[in-house]
Amino acid sequence: MIDARVERLAELVISYSLELGEGQIVRIDGFDVASPLAVALYRTALAAGAHPYTNLTLDGLQELLVANGTEEQLAYVSPSQWGEIEAIDAQVTIWSETNTRSFGGLDERRHGALIAAQRKLSNRRWERIAAGELRWCGTLHPTNAHAQDADMSLRDYEAFFFGACHADTPDPAAHWRSLSATLGARAESLAAVRELRILGPDTDLRVGVGGRTWMAADGKYNLPDGEVFTSPVESETEGEIRFTFPAIFGGREVEDVRLRFEGGRVVAAEASRGEPYLRELLDLDGGARVLGEVAFGLNYEIDRFTRNILLDEKIGGTMHLALGAGFAQAGGTNTSALHWDLICDLRAEGEVLADGELVWKDGAFVAPLPVAVGERA
Amino acid sequence: MPDPRVERLAEVAVSYSTAVRPGDLVIVDSGPAGAPLVREIYKRVLAAGGHPLVHISVDATQEALMREGSDAQLGFLSPARVEEIESADVRIVIEADENTRTLAAVEPARQALVKRARKPLGDRLFERSAAGELRWLVTLYPTHAAAQDAGMALADYEDFVYRAGMLDRDDPVSAWREFGERLDRVAAWLDTKDELHVVAEGTDLRLRVGGRRWVPSRGLENFPDGEVFTGPVETSVEGTVRCSFPAAYQGRIVEDVEVRFEGGEVVATEASRGRDFLDEMLAVDDGARRMGEFAFGLNDSITAFTLNTLFDEKIGGTMHFALGKSYPETGGLNGSALHWDLVCDLREGSEVYADGELVYRDGRFLDGLF
Numbered sequence: 001m002i003d004a005r006v007e008r009l010a011e012l013v014i015s016y017s018l019e020l021g022e023g024q025i026v027r028i029d030g031f032d033v034a035s036p037l038a039v040a041l042y043r044t045a046l047a048a049g050a051h052p053y054t055n056l057t058l059d060g061l062q063e064l065l066v067a068n069g070t071e072e073q074l075a076y077v078s079p080s081q082w083g084e085i086e087a088i089d090a091q092v093t094i095w096s097e098t099n100t101r102s103f104g105g106l107d108e109r110r111h112g113a114l115i116a117a118q119r120k121l122s123n124r125r126w127e128r129i130a131a132g133e134l135r136w137c138g139t140l141h142p143t144n145a146h147a148q149d150a151d152m153s154l155r156d157y158e159a160f161f162f163g164a165c166h167a168d169t170p171d172p173a174a175h176w177r178s179l180s181a182t183l184g185a186r187a188e189s190l191a192a193v194r195e196l197r198i199l200g201p202d203t204d205l206r207v208g209v210g211g212r213t214w215m216a217a218d219g220k221y222n223l224p225d226g227e228v229f230t231s232p233v234e235s236e237t238e239g240e241i242r243f244t245f246p247a248i249f250g251g252r253e254v255e256d257v258r259l260r261f262e263g264g265r266v267v268a269a270e271a272s273r274g275e276p277y278l279r280e281l282l283d284l285d286g287g288a289r290v291l292g293e294v295a296f297g298l299n300y301e302i303d304r305f306t307r308n309i310l311l312d313e314k315i316g317g318t319m320h321l322a323l324g325a326g327f328a329q330a331g332g333t334n335t336s337a338l339h340w341d342l343i344c345d346l347r348a349e350g351e352v353l354a355d356g357e358l359v360w361k362d363g364a365f366v367a368p369l370p371v372a373v374g375e376r377a
Numbered sequence: 378m379p380d381p382r383v384e385r386l387a388e389v390a391v392s393y394s395t396a397v398r399p400g401d402l403v404i405v406d407s408g409p410a411g412a413p414l415v416r417e418i419y420k421r422v423l424a425a426g427g428h429p430l431v432h433i434s435v436d437a438t439q440e441a442l443m444r445e446g447s448d449a450q451l452g453f454l455s456p457a458r459v460e461e462i463e464s465a466d467v468r469i470v471i472e473a474d475e476n477t478r479t480l481a482a483v484e485p486a487r488q489a490l491v492k493r494a495r496k497p498l499g500d501r502l503f504e505r506s507a508a509g510e511l512r513w514l515v516t517l518y519p520t521h522a523a524a525q526d527a528g529m530a531l532a533d534y535e536d537f538v539y540r541a542g543m544l545d546r547d548d549p550v551s552a553w554r555e556f557g558e559r560l561d562r563v564a565a566w567l568d569t570k571d572e573l574h575v576v577a578e579g580t581d582l583r584l585r586v587g588g589r590r591w592v593p594s595r596g597l598e599n600f601p602d603g604e605v606f607t608g609p610v611e612t613s614v615e616g617t618v619r620c621s622f623p624a625a626y627q628g629r630i631v632e633d634v635e636v637r638f639e640g641g642e643v644v645a646t647e648a649s650r651g652r653d654f655l656d657e658m659l660a661v662d663d664g665a666r667r668m669g670e671f672a673f674g675l676n677d678s679i680t681a682f683t684l685n686t687l688f689d690e691k692i693g694g695t696m697h698f699a700l701g702k703s704y705p706e707t708g709g710l711n712g713s714a715l716h717w718d719l720v721c722d723l724r725e726g727s728e729v730y731a732d733g734e735l736v737y738r739d740g741r742f743l744d745g746l747f
Contacts, residue, residue: 023449025455025456027457032409032412032433032435035409035435035437038435038438039435039437039438039441042437042438042441042442043441043445046441046442046445046446046450047445049447049449049450051450051453051455052438053438053455053457054434054435054438055432055457056432056433056434056435057431057432057433058409058412058415058416058431058433060416061415061416061419061429061431064416064419064420064423065423068420068423068424069423070426072400073423073426073428076428078402078428078430078464079402079460079463079464080402080404080430080457080460080461080463080464080465081430083456083460083464084456084457084460087456087460088456
């Protein structure tokens with residue numbers, strides 16, 4: 001019995017996110033546990049006249065590589081992988097894990113070497129995306145591992161996840177088109193802002209965004225989606241911020257992160273748990289202490305923290321900041337092997353001022369937009 | 378706790394069959410059910426200094442393509458496969474079917490179209506293999522589906538599979554080397570022969586093999602293994618052959634196949650079941666009507682027929698021939714998108730003559746040759 005929500009998500013990815021057309025080559029990436037969605041995507045792509053193929057692998061293999069591989073093996077990218085990145089027109093990444101902590105006992109530096117090797121491929125992917133040559137969408141197939149991280153049963157997690165994608169409604173694409181208009185208008189309204197000031201518990205942070213482009217994340221690159229984001233001016237972050245949600249990177253959690261910025265760089269960092277790992281990540285390279293992203297989470301179907309950045313960064317009423325690589329299309333210039341999203345819950349108390357004017361309070365923009373579809377009233 | 382025999386199979390596959398070396402790109406293809414073997418192979422490829430790259434294919438995508446794809450989609454070659462055929466040093470394919478009849482309802486003509494489209498890939502694989510640039514291996518991880526086809530419980534089928542690979546022994550690699558030397562001797566002896574004449578119930582077949590090479594199959598490209606094969610002179614095959622075993626090919630079964638050759642070409646076919654499919658496959662291209670391979674199965678650990686070519690064609694006391702493509706290393710020249718092995722039981726009431734001399738009777742070479 002095929003879950004109708006899986007089929008609707010597949011339809012949404014193929015026709016709305018990727019706008020896949022006849023003759024286009026689409027690769028579907030994921031672990032074998034994602035095969036129900038992979039098969040649905042494959043069939044939907046066939047129906048669209050495209051040439052789909054799956055690139056599925058087993059979970060647990062990369063862990064073996066990190067545990068046992070030589071430096072050369074960790075850094076290896078095969079000629080076939082390079083060739084494929086050039087040949088495909090579209091790519092779907094399904095994040096679907098059997099155990100989200102399977103890297104837990106492994107050497108971080110070695111894991112970092114593997115991530116750095118894979119980043120070479122993903123950098124090329126982003127170049128092609130930026131040039132308009134490649135479409136990409138990342139989504140998820142619910143598993144018990146993800147449900148467990150969210151403190152939910154699989155059934156409840158499926159309802160939560162597909163709800164966040166609006167795949168539980170007959171026409172999810174209609175929702176995303178409408179939200180796209182709203183987010184676009186919101187991004188436009190932020191275009192003239194020079195400085196954001198974020199105020200909240202233990203938080204008073206000024207982030208320069210003058211001249212940068214705000215982007216609407218409207219379900220083209222991620223599903224679920226729902227945020228507006230930009231890359232801050234690299235030298236213009238000042239002040240302190242506290243992240244009440246755990247910050248997760250590479251399967252490891254750092255709790256209650258507090259950062260102080262001066263001249264755009266982190267100059268002090270502490271955490272109630274995982275502080276050594278926090279310092280390790282900050283020292284990863286020269287760009288790791290600089291913000292690459294500032295964003296508002298605007299998907300109000302996502303109403304809780306579930307330890308998965310795909311969903312957490314879009315929680316309606318939150319902001320997130322990423323340490324590390326910025327987005328060229330937003331005007332960002334920071335480069336780093338790191339892009340670590342840290343989420344700040346602003347739903348209960350929190351304000352954001354734009355050039356001194358209150359624009360956000362208690363988890364929502366205060367000024368209504370001409371089109372207010374999809375946002376919380 | 379993995380079955381120690383799975384670990385031994387992985388060990389043999391990596392260190393003996395494909396002899397993975399540092400820096401080798403090793404592509405591993407499997408269905409999801411083969412995961413335990415994939416993991417063991419992955420570990421050992423890493424330990425050997427290779428670069429393992431794993432592809433898990435799900436039957437349902439193949440079924441969707443075959444049933445729902447347009448002609449253009451059926452004819453499409455994935456860039457992944459094209460790139461990999463050129464760049465891989467080793468390719469290991471693990472059969473791990475969850476349902477061997479997934480493609481049973483597919484129109485044969487559509488299967489034929491896919492076969493033709495993918496021919497260049499197969500050709501390149503064999504070319505690179507013959508040139509010593511790539512090693513490939515086909516093996517199997519026991520599943521309920523394969524056990525069911527064999528008419529066995531899974532535990533019994535596992536015993537069967539691992540015994541056929543001599544993986545129930547302490548040192549399977551030594552056992553395979555020793556077995557390989559025996560196969561070498563048969564192959565070298567057959568290399569001195571020109572005409573073969575096979576007589577069995579329903580079978581009276583003549584073919585010439587002079588000038589061609591007999592290849593001892595010692596567990597390098599198939600595992601388990603145990604046969605000697607050649608590519609017959611394409612125009613030389615004459616007479617009738619009846620296959621006592623059913624033949625499974627791409628989800629279809631054909632039974633009681635009888636084929637008549639004239640001047641090297643199939644001129645008549647019969648089958649009690651699946652004849653349409655057989656004829657459709659013979660029409661894939663010109664080469665499909667010719668015999669691309671002739672072989673003797675010599676693995677005496679395989680006695681049961683299990684409806685799986687990887688095993689059936691090696692049953693000690695059988696012969697098999699393939700319609701379609703020949704292997705370049707035999708000197709065979711036949712090209713085709715097809716390579717379909719059909720197995721004949723020779724264990725009772727059979728004789729084989731080489732250049733007029735009786736050399737094989739009731740499933741055994743005479744004079745202690747093997």
